[in-house]
Each structure stands twice: as structure tokens, then as C-alpha cells.
Amino acid sequence: MDIKGAVALVTGASRGIGRAFARALLEQGAAKVYAGVRDPATVTDPDLVPLQLDVTNPDHIAVAAAAAGDVDIVVNNAGILGDRGNLLAGDLDVARQVMEANFFGTWAVSRAFAPVLARNGGGALVTMLSVASWRGSALTPGYSASKAAQWSLTQALRDGLREQGTLVVGVHVGFVDTDGAAWADGPKVSAAEVAEATLKALRDNQVEVLVDERARQLKAALSQPL
Template structure:
């Protein structure tokens, strides 16, 4: 699809990957970018239009779709890490919150904006997923489970929205250099790189973005046995 002249909504666009998405859209010629955030006052970028949107409140998603009825690209970026829930002990609160934001929040926004995209010619729906969509993570099981659910939802949306001509794009990445991954000492890709690769996928009508080498290796390993033979390697 042609990004130039498009109108986009990016959830969680006040910082991190969301802000990078908004900047990339503007740089590629989008005529308007809505920043869907819980607190519009938190949006410092004057090139975007702040829009109140708490993705965990379906009624706010519907209200946002009424206001932003000119949207042709929706990027579901809002997400949290689900911290505070370990595999073996402690409350499940963090994991439940991760599911509410990453999974149900994506579902609510997609449900609210699907008719808008249809009315405006189909457009595109982009979901910011993760390498963790494909592998369990004992250190952050709630986040990984929410991202796995979000990946399943993305595939369902892709099938359901095909008839109305909506391109559905899943973006998978390992650790990205944002506040969300500040706690881990590991190689990280920049938010700007994630955003630019996503813009290229939109421009060339590609339904999946595998941002870094670790993500590409992880997806390739999905076809391997769950219990590799001794001495063999698997990124999954």
C-alpha cells in the first residue's frame, strides 16, 4: 500500500517503538498520524494528533474510531511486559494485565477500527508482536503467553479481514532498545529500525516482518523437534 497521503493511528505512540512508528509514518509521507494514548498530555510530538485511547477500555476504542474515522492504517503497538509474575510463585496480576493490554487491547482496537478500514478502502492493520510469540520464556511467562495469544489473534484477523482488502501485518522482534527492555543486558535493535522495516513491509504488501537475525532463526527452528538430539542447537 502507499503510505504517502495515508492517515494512521498508532497506539502507545508517546514513546519507544510507538513513537518511532509515528515518526516513520510522517517521514514516509502520511498526511496525518493519530497517537492513541491514555493521557493525551503525554504526547510531546507536535506533528501528531493526540487521541485519548486506553486500549483496555473497549468503549474508548469505539469512541476513538468515531473521531478518527479517516484512518487507513492502524498500528497496534501499545504493550506491557507483565512484570511481577514469576513462573512458580507470586500473584498473577502482572500476567493478567499483560493479557489485557497486549491481547484484549489489540482485539478491542482491531474490532473498533475494522469497519473504518473497510469504509476507507481496506488499508492495513499492523500488530507489534515479538520473538516471544513463538517460545516460552520462564523469566517472563505472562508476557510470552500474551504475545502468543496476540499472534494467534493476528492470524485470525488476517483471515477475517482479507475479504475487505485489509493487509494484516505481524511484526516480530527480539529485544528492542526501549524502556521495556532496559532491565536486560542483551543485544538490542533500535526502535527506528523496527519502524522502518515495518514501513517497507507496508509499502510492499508483506504480511510479516522478522526484524532481527535471532527472530528469523527462532521462526526457522519452529519446525525442529521439541527435544533436540544431544549436541544439536536450536534457538527455540
């Protein structure tokens, strides 16, 4: 897919990976990038078009799809981690909130923008996943479950949007050097590396991005005995 001249929407674009996606799209020639955020006042980059979009709010999603009718790339990046270490204790309502944002939010945005992408020639739909899609963790059970569900959804969207010509891309990565992963030890890649690898996949019409060595190792291990 040609990024130059494209119009994109990035959810959760005010910081971290979302902001890196938005900047990389502009730097690689996108004509316009909508920054989908809960509070448009948090978008301080004058090159971005702020768009109020809480992915758990159906009204926000409907208004955004109507306002951004020129979009041909959608990046589903918005998501939350939730509580850590709540496998056998803690509030399950937090896990429900994580699922609502990461899984149902991605699904709702994708459903709303699928007709927009179809009208504009097919375009691309990108889902920001994680190595947690493939590996459950007692430390982040709600997050891991939401990412596994999101991975399954990404495959379903790839199947369902094939006829309209939409490229559906899943992005897997280990720890990324953002505020959200400040608690984590171990190697981290930059948000800019995630964005660069993903945009390369878009240019090459690739459906899966394995950003770092951790993602490549876990993907390879899926075919191995437990």
C-alpha cells in the same frame, strides 16, 4: 500499500517503538498520524494528533474509532510487560492485566477499526509482536503467553479481514533498545529499525516482518524438533 498521503493511528505512541512508528509514518509521507495514548498530554510532538486511547477501556476505543474515521493504517503497538520471574510465585492478577492489554486490547482495537478500514478501502492493520510469540520464558511467562495469543489473533484477523482488502502485518523482533527492555542483556535493535522494517513491509504488501536475526532464527526453528 502507499504510505504517502495515508492516515494512521498508532497505539502507545508517546514513547519507544510507538513514537518511532509515528515519526517514521510522518517522515514517509503520511498525511496525518493519530497518537493513541492514555494521557494526551504526554504527546509533545506537534506533528501528531493526540487521541485518548487506553486499549483496555471500551469507552476510549469506541470514541477513538468515531473520532478517527479517516484512518487507513492501524498500528497495534500498545502493550505491557508485567512482572518478571513470576512463573511459580507472584500475583496472577498481573498476568491477567498483561493479557488484557496485549491480547484483548489488540483484539478490541482491531474490531473497532475494522469497519473504518473497510470504509476507507481496506488499508492495513499492523500488530507489534515479539519473538516471545514463539518462545515461552520462565522469566516472562505472562508476557510470552500474551504474545503467543496475539500472534494467533493476528492470523485470525488476516483470515477474517481478507475479503475487505485489509493487509494484516505481524512484526516479530527480539530485544529493542527502549526503556521497557532496559533490564535485558544481549543485542538490541533500535525502535527506528523496527519502524523502518515494518513500513517497508507495508509498501511491499508483506504480511510478516522479521526485524532482527533473533526473530529469523526462532521462526526457522519452529519446524525443527524441540
